[in-house]
Amino acid sequence: NAGVTQTPKFQVLKTGQSMTLQCAQDMNHEYMSWYRQDPGMGLRLIHYSVGAGITDQGEVPNGYNVSRSTTEDFPLRLLSAAPSQTSVYFCASTLGTAYGYTFGSGTRLTVV
């Protein structure tokens, strides 16, 4: 099994550009989440989903959109990139409340 696959691994954007970070899992997990990791701040939840067609906001949702049209895919869209969105982004999925997350390998995004 591939687990959780994130693409791209690295990306440089100019301020104001938009882009989509891709996340796909092949474990049939209903629950998926997007986090950003910043030094000294741990991981902060951006958006999450409890199943296809259902998404909700996390702690830091501003500037990001998500959709969940299938169980497998959970893309994260940056609407108009800002330097404050420079970060490492992780997608994660889980089978349910009593299980740990499986994480993707991350996308390192730099906004200049």
Next chain:
Amino acid sequence: AQSVAQPEDQVNVAEGNPLTVKCTYSVSGNPYLFWYVQYPNRGLQFLLKYITGDNLVKGSYGFEAEFNKSQTSFHLKKPSALVSDSALYFCAVRPGYSSASKIIFGSGTRLSIRP
């Protein structure tokens, strides 16, 4: 506000000595607690979890963690540290009645094991 605290940014231990990485939490309901490890330029890997039952839980790579409800703590421990244990460790909690997708992470503790 619901939160997880890892009071030490860095823990330094000599190889062969016991190690402890501290975690305390403040959440509603009965929490589910987790520890994850992150090696350089990698995603996080699940180490262990506490859901219910025995307060001492065992996980991967010889790690264990002790749940203390009265102190709202979930410290990570290992009896004998290895140099290969050097990594960034995150404590995480799912508040009671919260979604499986809505887990709160601490700020992380960098563990450094010297030979």
